[in-house]
Amino acid sequence: MLVLNAAFMLISCEKISQYYNTDPYSDSKNLDYSLVGFHWDDIEYVQSVQGYLLQKNTDVFWNICSIDDEEYILISALLGGGDLSKIYADRVWFIFPYQDVIIGKEYTANIYPSVMRVSAPFETYPFLVDGEARNKCNVPLAATVKYSRKGKYIQGSFTAKGAMEMVDGSIKDIILEDGTFNLSYSLGNYIKTWSIEKWLSDIHWY
Numbered sequence: 406m407l408v409l410n411a412a413f414m415l416i417s418c419e420k421i422s423q424y425y426n427t428d429p430y431s432d433s434k435n436l437d438y439s440l441v442g443f444h445w446d447d448i449e450y451v452q453s454v455q456g457y458l459l460q461k462n463t464d465v466f467w468n469i470c471s472i473d474d475e476e477y478i479l480i481s482a483l484l485g486g487g488d489l490s491k492i493y494a495d496r497v498w499f500i501f502p503y504q505d506v507i508i509g510k511e512y513t514a515n516i517y518p519s520v521m522r523v524s525a526p527f528e529t530y531p532f533l534v535d536g537e538a539r540n541k542c543n544v545p546l547a548a549t550v551k552y553s554r555k556g557k558y559i560q561g562s563f564t565a566k567g568a569m570e571m572v573d574g575s576i577k578d579i580i581l582e583d584g585t586f587n588l589s590y591s592l593g594n595y596i597k598t599w600s601i602e603k604w605l606s607d608i609h610w611y
Contacts, residue, residue, distance in 0.1 A: 427454050427463050429585050436558050436587055439465035439594035441482040441497070443563070443584040450494055453485040467588050468599035469503055472516055476504040478559070478588070479604040489526065492577075496522040498608050499563070499586075501550040511551045517601070518545035519565055520608050521579065533570040543608060544569045544579055559588040 426434045429442035429451055440463060442451040453464045464483035469476055480499040487493030498520045502512040523542050525531050530538035548565035563584035568576050589595070 425461055427452070427461065429587060434587065437589050437591040438463045438587070439467060439589050439592070440587045441465050441480065441499075441585070443497075443565075443581045445494055445579065445581050448487055448493075450484045450486040453483045462593060465588075465594050466596055466599070467594060468596050470600055470604075472601050475502070475516075477501065477514060477516070477601075478503045479599060479601065480586070480588070481604065481607055492523060492525050492531065494521050495524050498604065499548055499550075499565075500604070501548065501561075501563070506552050506555070508552050508555070511549050513547060513549045517605070518567075519548040520544065521546055521565075521567065521581070523569065523579075531571055531573075533572045538572045542569050546579065546581070548581075548584075557590065559586075561586060 424435055427438050427440060428434055429440035434440060440452055442449065444450070455462045455464060465480065466482070467478060467480045469478055478499075478501040480497070480501070482497050482499075484495050484497065487495070500514045500517050500519055502514050506512060521544050523532070523544055525540050530540050532539045532542035534542055544567045546565040546567040548563055550561055550563045552559070552561040554560040563581070563586065565579075565581040565584065567579040569579065571577055
């Protein structure tokens with residue numbers, strides 16, 4: 406009986422661990438969470454997670470909307486990871502084509518760029534934005550997406566490239582690699598009323 410109880414507890418712990426698994430790179434992640442991850446400058450970034458004890462939510466919000474009679478996926482994700490003592494990424498906004506996409510084929514949105522917000526340590530102003538030194542910078546990105554799954558869960562991989570101007574006159578290239586995402590209609594992350602206007606407003610607000 407003790408052995409059976411121990412086995413039951415072990416299985417229960419594994420199920421609980423899998424249920425709350427929000428690592429986008431994990432093979433046992435919970436697909437009901439919307440997840441995003443990528444690598445930049447050899448640092449892994451994943452979506453941030455809110456919640457305590459038995460409640461958990463990921464900071465990934467998305468919708469499929471129509472722009473000029475074509476479907477696009479809009480994503481906003483608050484990020485965790487990075488070294489706060491250095492320049493780091495803290496939020497991304499992706500726009501991915503979704504009209505009649507084919508699994509395994511690459512697509513790039515040409516209507517609007519994706520965007521990554523880059524921040525610097527407190528009281529440093531290394532970015533040149535509209536001729537002024539800034540602590541934060543919204544960097545336009547050209548993102549390429551490849552879908553691996555559609556339907557109840559939308560999954561795929563992506564890469565993205567961009568550049569930002571620094572106050573010292575240099576240009577810092579941004580290359581996002583090993584990007585991965587899982588989009589779910591569950592757990593409150595799907596915003597059916599989200600439009601391209603609201604997505605753009607979200608970018609400018611931050």
